[in-house]
Amino acid sequence: SQQGEEDPQALSIQEGENATMNCSYKTSINNLQWYRQNSGRGLVHLILIRSNEREKHSGRLRVTLDTSKKSSSLLITASRAADTASYFCAPAMDSSYKLIFGSGTRLLVRP
Amino acid sequence: DAGVTQSPTHLIKTRGQQVTLRCSPKSGHDTVSWYQQALGQGPQFIFQYYEEEERQRGNFPDRFSGHQFPNYSSELNVNALLLGDSALYLCASSPHQGAKQPQHFGDGTRLSIL
Numbered sequence: 001s002q003q004g005e006e007d008p009q010a011l012s013i014q015e016g017e018n019a020t021m022n023c024s025y026k027t028s029i030n031n032l033q034w035y036r037q038n039s040g041r042g043l044v045h046l047i048l049i050r051s052n053e054r055e056k057h058s059g060r061l062r063v064t065l066d067t068s069k070k071s072s073s074l075l076i077t078a079s080r081a082a083d084t085a086s087y088f089c090a091p092a093m094d095s096s097y098k099l100i101f102g103s104g105t106r107l108l109v110r111p
Numbered sequence: 112d113a114g115v116t117q118s119p120t121h122l123i124k125t126r127g128q129q130v131t132l133r134c135s136p137k138s139g140h141d142t143v144s145w146y147q148q149a150l151g152q153g154p155q156f157i158f159q160y161y162e163e164e165e166r167q168r169g170n171f172p173d174r175f176s177g178h179q180f181p182n183y184s185s186e187l188n189v190n191a192l193l194l195g196d197s198a199l200y201l202c203a204s205s206p207h208q209g210a211k212q213p214q215h216f217g218d219g220t221r222l223s224i225l
Contacts (some may be wrong), residue, residue, distance in 0.1 A: 012209065031211060042115070042201055042216035064194030087155055092210035097167035098144065099210055
């Protein structure tokens with residue numbers, strides 16, 4: 001399936017440090033999307049990276065994609081307490097209608 | 112520009128009852144998907160609606176049904192509620208069907224079954 005598996009399951013860092021979380025998947029994809037979910041809220045789209053792209057940036061976020069290893073990473077630089085949330089990856093085929101989420105990485109940024 | 116709105120925000124029902132959840136997509140979006148998220152888990156796809164038709168369905172029983180209206184808003188209906196249906200129900204919209212566009216999520220409806 002196109003389900004992504006996030007690693008680690010939980011991550012606790014100090015404010016100002018960088019946070020790296022990883023996503024692995026098993027099938028070919030056209031794109032991979034990262035989402036953030038604050039407690040009790042909906043998911044917020046962060047970045048979509050296409051299969052022909054290797055790296056993408058958005059503000060303090062950097063996403064890499066290695067299709068040969070079927071893996072992606074999300075780096076948050078200079079983390080803030082407001083970055084505390086769960087982060088989900090969703091590998092996808094353009095022809096598919098659905099996103100398949102794993103259990104996510106729970107990030108805690110300590111002030 | 113309003114994003115995805117869902118109602119109600121919270122709902123308490125008892126086993127065997129029926130429930131209807133509502134979703135208004137982001138302006139300019141014509142596709143609506145529904146997800147169920149149990150506590151501590153990632154969202155699970157229920158189904159997607161486009162042009163008032165169900166385009167794809169996840170692994171959910173027929174007790175879960177939906178509808179999309181001409182103004183693109185959508186309803187999720189769940190019959191014969193079970194304790195295991197307690198979850199956060201999320202609606203997501205996008206400008207086109209499929210998974211090649213980012214999904215815009217509402218804040219969900221928290222459904223509790225007693």
